[in-house]
Amino acid sequence: MSVHDDFAATLLGDAGVCPPGLRAWNGSDPAQRFAVYRNNVTVSLIDALADTYPVTQAMLGEEFFRAMARLYVRAEPPRSPVLAWYGDSFPDFVQGFPPASGLPYLADLARLEMRYVQAYHAADASALPMADLAGLLADANALARVRFSLHPALETVRSRYAVVSLWIAHQGQTPANSLGEINLDLGEAALLIRQGLEVEIVRIEAGAAQFIDCLRSGASFADAVHSAAPFDLSNALALLIRGGAITHFTLQE
DSSP: OHHHHHHHHHHHHTTTTOOTTTTTSOOOHHHHHHEEEEEEEEHHHHHHHHOHHHHHHHHHHHHHHHHHHHHHHHHSSOOOGGGGGGGTTTTHHHHHHHHGTTTHHHHHHHHHHHHHHHHSSOOOOOOOOOOHHHHTTHHHHHHHHHHEETTTOOOEEESSSSSHHHHHHHTTSSSSSHHOOOOSSEEEEEEEEETTTEEEEEEOOOHHHHHHHHHHOOOOOHHHHHHOSSOOHHHHEEEEETTTTTTEEEOOO
């Protein structure tokens, strides 16, 4: 390992350990200065997680969330210089975190929040002109064979729990008023669409999310429809078109 690797490993390693060879300019104890620096780095990463997962933090309470986030920071240091991407594995960490096992919906709620960040920072793309779509939608034979390319910012989430309702409840000023009305065991799916700089989260049918996921994986329109559980196809297409989510198409021979 290089000196930089040693420094980084010690930075997020066991407290009280100072990198070898470290010197303070005034001859003071470098371990004390390094401890302050270590704490500042850890706190900044915890703050970044709190910014990405505000609803998850609200459900857990700030103290619990930050204690859990501190353990995550120790286990999963940043792999990218882009701080916005930090914490993409946090939902999996939450799912395997025993003290949070009493809240089984929490990991999917965190996944929804990370998808929001990913949608916000995704690349831009132009929507397919409506004239091109209209002609295609009017030809059932061609539509069955088409493969759609979808906007890079398009995201979906499917959960066994009512995570979309939880997220929506926390977007108002007084979420506690509506939390008691949510049936947490009622599974939900979400479509995330970005237009401009605004990301919209829309509750959709699980079958619609399956359909969209199949389209994203390169399936033909007909195969995507047949692979999904029953859903309102017209409504799903309307959402994609309204959100400018269809950017290109090709026809199978």
